[in-house]
Amino acid sequence: MTTILNDDPELLARIRHEDSGVRRIALLELADYADDEHIPVFIAALNDPAADVRTQAARALESCESPEGTAALALALADADEDVRAAAAQTLSELKQTSSAAPLLPHVSHASPYVRAAVLRGLRELRVPGSLGPALVALEDADATVRREAVSVLGYLKHPDALTPLTAAARGDAAPEVRRAAIGALGYAGDAVPAHVLDTLLNALADPVWQVREEAATTLGKLRPASAAGALTALLDDDYWQVRLRAARGLGRLRHAGAIAPLAAALSHTIANLRKEAALALGEIGDARALPALAAIQDDADPEVRKSARLAIGQIRKTAGSAA
Secondary structure (H helix, E strand, C coil), X not given: CCHHHHHCHHHHHHHCCCCHHHHHHHHHHHHCCCCHHHHHHXXXXXXXXXXXXXXXXXXXXXXXXXXXXXXXXXXXXXXCCHHHHHHHHXXXXXXXXXXXXXXXXXXXXXXXXXXXHHHHHHHHCCCCHHHHHXXXXXXCCCCHHHHHHHHHHHHHHCCHHHHHHHHHHHXXXXXXXXXXXXXXXXXXXXXXXXXXXXXXXXXXXXXXXXXXXXXXXHHHHXXXXXXXXXXXXXXXXXXXXXXXXXXXXXHHHHCCHHHHHHHHHHCCCCCHHHHHHHHHHHHHHCCHHHHHHHHCCCCCCCHHHHHHHHHHHHHHHHHHHHHC
């Protein structure tokens, strides 16, 4: 078998033991070596009659990534036991080597939506060009989880050809989690934001689901298109403080002086996190007109808010000094 197991006949005997509990612990010990020589042992254990042994084998393959192990894990995604499937999916999500993509790609079209979603999740961080086509196809999948994972793959690839399909998903997908993921993925559009991307993000600020509005505000804050300032300012009146917080952050990055009054009003909100973000945004804007409102919260009950107020005041004074 392997060198270590040949040198340790007691461990080898436990891997072959009739008691599944003994076999499982033996695999756990073997995994501590993190040695590629043990990959065939773990692959063989994925066919063990005991589910807890198969689960341990799937976990153990995380420590020694290989195309052979990845191929075996992809098959384990269809295991009859839920814990085995979950362990295989988790290990696949930790893949780092681009060579692991090849054995995964054929499973993107698997009959099971669970398998399709897990495979796409495994492909995400590998960023291989070959995953572009399958991910674009998966955007039309009947299962929302599969579509969401496809969006993630495209977001990681950052391919220009994916921008239009992503905007379509952001605008028209029936599942809020897919719209939200697509809006977040559009953050790679770059400094020169295409018009159709900007229109999609601005449209999403009126989405009926607050998490989608929150993500749209976040992405606009990252991209910082000047034309979004008015819409983000209006979002400071959103019913959800989480959305207001992201709008405040985006306005700070845009340095939009027209938002000083609503940001100053947010300094008295009951949610401390929102007060903090509003203070930081005012500091980024750097307008001295915000100083009285910031001075009024220097004794805020929340220490993070007090700290943010001090930082903002210092930032504004520094900006004013530079201008002078």
